[in-house]
Amino acid sequence: MKLLKTIAASVSITLASVTSVLAAPIEIKFSHVVAENTPKGKMATKFKELVEQRLSGKVVVKVFPNAQLFGDDKVLEAMLLGDVQLAAPALSKIKKYNKQVQVFDLPFLFDDMAAIDRFQQGPEGKKLLKSLEKRGLVGLGYLHNGFKQLSASSPLKVPGDAKGKKFRIMASDVLVEQFRAVSANPVKKPFAEVFTLLQTKAIDGQENTWSNMYSKKFYEVQPYITESNHGVLDYVVLSSKEFWLSLPADIRPTVEKALQEAIVYGNQVALAKDQEDKQAIIASKRSQVVTLTPEERQQWVDAMKPVWKKFEVELGKDLIQAAISANQGK
Structure with a gap:
C-alpha cells in the first residue's frame, strides 16, 4: 500500500511538471538593429502589443532594438540556431540566401514608394519571399x-563631388559598384558603428533614410545631406521555418495576423516619419540639406544606372524589368 502511494505521488508530481511545462508561454525574441522610435522599432513594439493582447499568457514577445542581441550580419545564423525567432534585416543582408534580393539595391530603379509596393506585392516580390x-x-x-539620401563631410551636388570619398555601405555587391560608379570608395561596416566612424572622420559619408539619420544622430556629425532618393532601404520580416511551423495550430494564425497588422502600421509610420524626420534635421540646423536640380539629379542617374547592366545576369533581366514595370503601375 505504501508503495502504491509512493508511485501515485510520483506520477502526480510528474503530471504537474508536464502541465507546468505545457502551460509555459511561447517566447518570441524579436531582434533588430535600429532605435525604438524608427518605423521598424515601432512596428516591433506594435507586434508585441497585439500578440500579448490577443494571446495573453500563451505568447510573450521580447523586443531587442539597437543590435542588443545581434547585428544584421549575424541574426539570421542565430535564427537558424534557435537563438532568436523574428528579425527584420535590410534586404541587402539576405543576399547569401538569394542573390536576387539585391535588385532592391539597384540605384534609381524605383520612382516612388507606390512602385515599390506594387513590385513587392506582385508575383516577383512574393516569389523572392517564398x-x-x-x-x-x-x-x-x-x-x-x-x-x-547621401550624407557627407562636404556638399554633394554632382557625381564628381563624391570622387575619392569613403562611404559606409551595407554588405552588398551592388552598393559597392554604385559608389565605384562615381569614383568613391565604398566601405562595408556594421550599422552600429556608423556614428563613431563619421564622428572620428574614419569615413567621409554614408547613405541612409531620413529616419535612420535622425534617430542615430548622423546629422550631428555630417554637415551636408543631399536629398538624392537614389535607392530604397527596406526590410524583410523573417522567422526560421523550424520555429514558425512549430507554433501550435491555434496560435500561429493569431501571431501571423498580428504581424501583418504590425507591418501595415510600420509602413504607415515610415511614410509619416520620412518627412517628419527630414524637417527635424532641417530645424536642428546641424546639417544642411542639399536640394538637387533636375539636371544635377540626372547626372547621378546617368553615372549610376550602368550598374543595372553589370548585375543583369546575376539578378535576372526579367526581374529587373518587372521592377521597372512597377513604376508604370503595370
Whole structure:
C-alpha cells in the first residue's frame, strides 16, 4: 500500500511538471538593429502589443532594438540556431540566401514608394519571399523604411563631388559598384558603428533614410545631406521555418495576423516619419540639406544606372524589368 502511494505521488508530481511545462508561454525574441522610435522599432513594439493582447499568457514577445542581441550580419545564423525567432534585416543582408534580393539595391530603379509596393506585392516580390524557405527561413513580409539620401563631410551636388570619398555601405555587391560608379570608395561596416566612424572622420559619408539619420544622430556629425532618393532601404520580416511551423495550430494564425497588422502600421509610420524626420534635421540646423536640380539629379542617374547592366545576369533581366514595370503601375 505504501508503495502504491509512493508511485501515485510520483506520477502526480510528474503530471504537474508536464502541465507546468505545457502551460509555459511561447517566447518570441524579436531582434533588430535600429532605435525604438524608427518605423521598424515601432512596428516591433506594435507586434508585441497585439500578440500579448490577443494571446495573453500563451505568447510573450521580447523586443531587442539597437543590435542588443545581434547585428544584421549575424541574426539570421542565430535564427537558424534557435537563438532568436523574428528579425527584420535590410534586404541587402539576405543576399547569401538569394542573390536576387539585391535588385532592391539597384540605384534609381524605383520612382516612388507606390512602385515599390506594387513590385513587392506582385508575383516577383512574393516569389523572392517564398524562395527563402529552401534555406530554412520563412519570409513573412516586407517592411518599408524609405528612400536613401547621401550624407557627407562636404556638399554633394554632382557625381564628381563624391570622387575619392569613403562611404559606409551595407554588405552588398551592388552598393559597392554604385559608389565605384562615381569614383568613391565604398566601405562595408556594421550599422552600429556608423556614428563613431563619421564622428572620428574614419569615413567621409554614408547613405541612409531620413529616419535612420535622425534617430542615430548622423546629422550631428555630417554637415551636408543631399536629398538624392537614389535607392530604397527596406526590410524583410523573417522567422526560421523550424520555429514558425512549430507554433501550435491555434496560435500561429493569431501571431501571423498580428504581424501583418504590425507591418501595415510600420509602413504607415515610415511614410509619416520620412518627412517628419527630414524637417527635424532641417530645424536642428546641424546639417544642411542639399536640394538637387533636375539636371544635377540626372547626372547621378546617368553615372549610376550602368550598374543595372553589370548585375543583369546575376539578378535576372526579367526581374529587373518587372521592377521597372512597377513604376508604370503595370
